[in-house]
Amino acid sequence: MRDAVTNLIRNYDVTGRFLDRDAIASLKSYFESGTARIQVAALINGNSADIVKGAGLQLFEEVPELIRPSGNAYTTRRYSACLRDMDYYLRYASYALVAGDPNVLDERVLQGLRETYNSLGVPIGPTVRGIQIMKEMIKTMAADAGIEDTSFIDQPFDHMTREFSEISL
Numbered sequence: 001m002r003d004a005v006t007n008l009i010r011n012y013d014v015t016g017r018f019l020d021r022d023a024i025a026s027l028k029s030y031f032e033s034g035t036a037r038i039q040v041a042a043l044i045n046g047n048s049a050d051i052v053k054g055a056g057l058q059l060f061e062e063v064p065e066l067i068r069p070s071g072n073a074y075t076t077r078r079y080s081a082c083l084r085d086m087d088y089y090l091r092y093a094s095y096a097l098v099a100g101d102p103n104v105l106d107e108r109v110l111q112g113l114r115e116t117y118n119s120l121g122v123p124i125g126p127t128v129r130g131i132q133i134m135k136e137m138i139k140t141m142a143a144d145a146g147i148e149d150t151s152f153i154d155q156p157f158d159h160m161t162r163e164f165s166e167i168s169l
Contacts, residue, residue: 001107004030004100030100036147037097043141044094051141052086055133063126072123086130089160093134096156105156110163117164128161 002010008023019027044051060066066073066082073082092109096102117124135157139150 001095001099001104002101003098007101007103033100033149033152036142036149037100037152039145039147040138040142040150040153041094041098043145044090044097044138047141048087048090051090051134051137052083054137055086055130056083058133059126059130062129066123066126072121072126082130085127086134089131090134093131093156093160096159097153100152102156102159105159106163110160114163124164128164131157131160131164 005027008026009019012019012023060073065071067079068074073079088109092105095104095108116122117127135153139153142150142153
């Protein structure tokens with residue numbers, strides 16, 4: 001698993017360049033946002049069950065056909081699997097937040113899930129919406145905790161939704 005620093009250095013090393021102004025600015029931004037990223041990871045860690053439960057409730061309220069007979073979250077087993085997946089997305093998003101780089105999501109979450117969701121006929125729209133609901137909840141929690149700039153929270157969640165949205169069922 002790589003972070004923003006190792007990815008930046010690797011990219012410059014591959015091209016045989018010294019770190020330029022852009023690289024230094026990127027590193028400065030990464031380190032300046034470090035405390036906020038750790039605070040958000042701690043918020044996620046301390047509230048993960050509530051975040052997943054709340055996001056699930058909101059998702060099923062917005063898309064009630066998911067929990068109706070023949071819906072993809074109908075039956076206790078499928079409902080639980082949906083919440084389990086949301087928990088996975090949240091956990092890996094927290095890793096990506098700390099790393100300052102969404103590559104961990106590609107390596108650990110998204111690559112195998114594409115094929116699995118396609119083969120199971122899992123609808124992508126509600127998956128994307130559930131991820132976005134969690135992002136919104138975390139941004140609100142971070143703002144309530146006094147974190148002024150919450151824009152960095154978008155990166156892992158938007159990366160996942162972008163990748164899922166490219167899946168064709």
